[in-house]
Amino acid sequence: MADPDNLLAGILETALYAENLDAAEAFYGGLLGLEKITRQANRHVFFRCGPGVLLIFNPKETVVPPPPQAFPVPVHGMTGQGHVCFRASATALDFWVEKLKEADVAIEADFRWPNGARSIYFRDPAGNSLECAEPGLWGLNPGDPT
Known part of the structure; x- marks a missing residue:
């Protein structure tokens, strides 16, 4: 049997991609009423959703490597x-x-x-x-x- 301390306890965050973050912010924050946690220019906007977090990334921005002083998050993204x-x-x-x-x-x-x-x-x-x-x-x- 697996050690209970090593089991996954749920999804902490999930991500979707949208090039128009203004439209995404209006939809998720305005229409759906999710609480905005933060927005970084045209790169991402994050929302609280129950016990988890919904991340909305601009796919054109997340494929750009972070500058040396930034958090070392690997580049990522998707199309479609x-x-x-x-x-x-x-x-x-x-x-x-x-x-x-x-x-x-x-x-x-x-x-x-x-x-x-x-x-x-x-x-x-x-x-x-x-x-x-x-x-x-x-x-x-x-x-x-x-």
């Missing part, structure tokens, strides 16, 4: 659209469907998985696929933050 799924209760899903419709954000799918959990799918301004789903999708309890 990514995906992230936000945890939401059944009541919250109803709220988000209405809020997104009011903001003219198309709901691409709204359905129940074979295990009964509901998901909705939509896109951010950069085309990333976003999902809101009940935690039961992955067998998690609604109140479990991990």
Whole structure:
């Protein structure tokens, strides 16, 4: 059996990429209401999301090697659209469907998985696929933050 102190306890952060950080900031901070942690010029904007952090990077900036005095984070990035799924209760899903419709954000799918959990799918301004789903999708309890 694995040592419990060495097990992964959850996802601390996840990243998406968007070239237009102003649009990303307005969408995630304004429409979705996530708390902005920080923004660094046109390189990135970070948001708090429950117990984790959502990182939005400009892919054109993260492929540039950092200057010598900067944190030694390796270059990274991607092209194309990514995906992230936000945890939401059944009541919250109803709220988000209405809020997104009011903001003219198309709901691409709204359905129940074979295990009964509901998901909705939509896109951010950069085309990333976003999902809101009940935690039961992955067998998690609604109140479990991990």
